[in-house]
Amino acid sequence: MTDGPLILGIETSCDETAVAVVQGLEVRSSVLSSQTEAHARFGGVVPEVAARAHVEAIRPLAHQALAQAGVHSDELDAVAVTRGPGLVGALMVGFAFGKALAWSLGKPFLAIDHMEGHLFAPRLEHPDFAPPAVVLLASGGHSQIVHVRDWGSYEVVGATMDDAAGEALDKLARFMGLGYPGGPAIDLASDGGDPGAIAFPRPLRDHPYDFSFSGLKTSVVTFLERAKAQGSVPPLPDVAASLQEAIVDVLVDKTFNAVESARVQHVAGGGGVLANRRLRQRFREEADRRGVELHLPSAAMCTDNGAMIAAAANFRLGLGEVASWQVDVDAGLRLGA
Ligand code: KG4
Ligand code: ZN
Secondary structure, X not given: OOOOOEEEEEEOOOOEEEEEEEEOOEEEEEEEEEOHHHHHOOOOOOHHHHHHHHHHHHHHHHHXXXXXXXXXXXXXXXXXXXXXXXXXXXXXXXXHHHHHXXXXXXXXXXXXXXXXXXXXXXXXXOOOOOOOEEEEEEOOOOEEEEEEEEOOEEEEEEEEOOOOHHHHHHHHHHHOOOOOOHHHHHHHHOOOOOOOOOOOOOOOOOOOOOEOOHHHHHHHHHHHHHHHHOOOOOOHHHHHHHHHHHHHHHXXXXXXXHHHHHOOOEXXXXXXXHHOHHHHHHHHHHHHHHOOEEEOOOHHHHOOOHXXXXXXXXXXXXXXXXXXXXXXXXXXXXXXX
């Protein structure tokens, strides 16, 4: 058994209600309730639907996380909750629940940046992951390349100018009739496809670190509409593999540009898009080629979860940082700002 504080981590920033019990960096339990089905018929996340689903799920899920960890709430050293960024109504549910729980238990309450949670996720499975490092964060709402100089010292060296990578995948999947969430659907649809079949553009190739994905989106839509009109739509696996490759190329190139200029030996990733099999493979190849150490969380730790919130809280608690009872959610919270 590891030591370190016993922390309950709560995450409700988007469409996943997630709770975990983490001790130090050991995940004692990590459970979640996905709302995918509730949003699927709308083709994307509906904020009101998300907030209501969090309200229903949070209490039983917290009980389940404690029971699975074999921990009584009295034994917790702290309660940590995502403060932002995310959907304000969704954030408020987890935040109010966690604050009330901490208050009633008389335990410290920590308000955690969701993106710092993603930064700490690799630590849970790769304890040797340490700064200085470059981390690619790519999710439904964010695409950022972060230079982690030290824990708590973050410089966002690259970011998207428009859509996040996950957002582009979600929108394209919807256009292609593949459903929601789109990233996993495109990942699956790309099986057996030729990533070089269609030469979709690699946007902002000249810029070393920033991304832009809305032009790619338009280009795929235009290509498919034209192909349809001509009655010559390529096989779905080829289309999926080719558009996925365009996004993967850009993410890999720019992340490793940052690895090179920051002269770091450690590279990692976080956020739902890092669950993508092709992206993971390309990351591995590139890290091997350059002789740098790669620390990718398992797919379940790339997507939103409570353990990553507890892991970031473990660091913050170590600094003696505890939130006041007056602190509220911040939907626009920005890493490094
Ligand atoms: O980090 P995350 O779970 O939630 C946010 O904080 O947004 O990321 C969700 C995003 C969605 O856009 C989803 O389509 C994408 O991650 N995603 C994937 C895969 N799994 C999830 N994208 C590509 N390939 C996947 N296997
Ligand atoms: Zn996330």
